[in-house]
Amino acid sequence: MDENCIFCKIANKEIPSNIVYEDEYVCAFKDLNPVAPVHILVIPKIHIQDLESVTDENAVYLTHIQQAFSKISKIVGVDKTGYRVICNCGEDAGQEVKHLHYHMLGGKNLGLKIIHD
Numbered sequence: 001m002d003e004n005c006i007f008c009k010i011a012n013k014e015i016p017s018n019i020v021y022e023d024e025y026v027c028a029f030k031d032l033n034p035v036a037p038v039h040i041l042v043i044p045k046i047h048i049q050d051l052e053s054v055t056d057e058n059a060v061y062l063t064h065i066q067q068a069f070s071k072i073s074k075i076v077g078v079d080k081t082g083y084r085v086i087c088n089c090g091e092d093a094g095q096e097v098k099h100l101h102y103h104m105l106g107g108k109n110l111g112l113k114i115i116h117d
Contacts, residue, residue: 002047007099025064037107048100078106
C-alpha cells in the first residue's frame with residue numbers, strides 16, 4: 001500500500017466512496033466525474049502503479065479484475081447492452097492517479113471512436 005495514494009485509501013476504506021463491488025483482490029466504485037451514465041473505476045486492492053508495474057507476483061490481481069467485470073456489469077445493468085473498458089498507462093495516455101485502474105463505461109451508445117479529433 002502507498003500511504004499517499006487516494007485509491008489505496010479508498011480500497012482500505014479510509015476515504016468514503018460509492019463502492020459497487022469488492023472482493024479480496026478488487027475494489028470497484030463510481031467515478032466522481034463520470035463521462036458516461038455508468039462510469040466505474042476498478043482497481044486492485046494492492047498498490048500497483050500501472051500496467052508497466054505488473055509482475056509475476058501481482059498478476060493474480062489482474063486475473064481477478066478481468067473476472068470482476070462480468071459481475072460488475074450485472075450489478076450496474078450493462079451486461080446486456082455492453083460496456084467499454086479503458087486502462088490508461090502513463091502520463092501521455094492520461095493516467096492521473098498512479099494506481100493501476102480501469103474505467104468501465106456504459107449506459108449509452110459510446111460509438112466507435114475512442115480518440116476525439
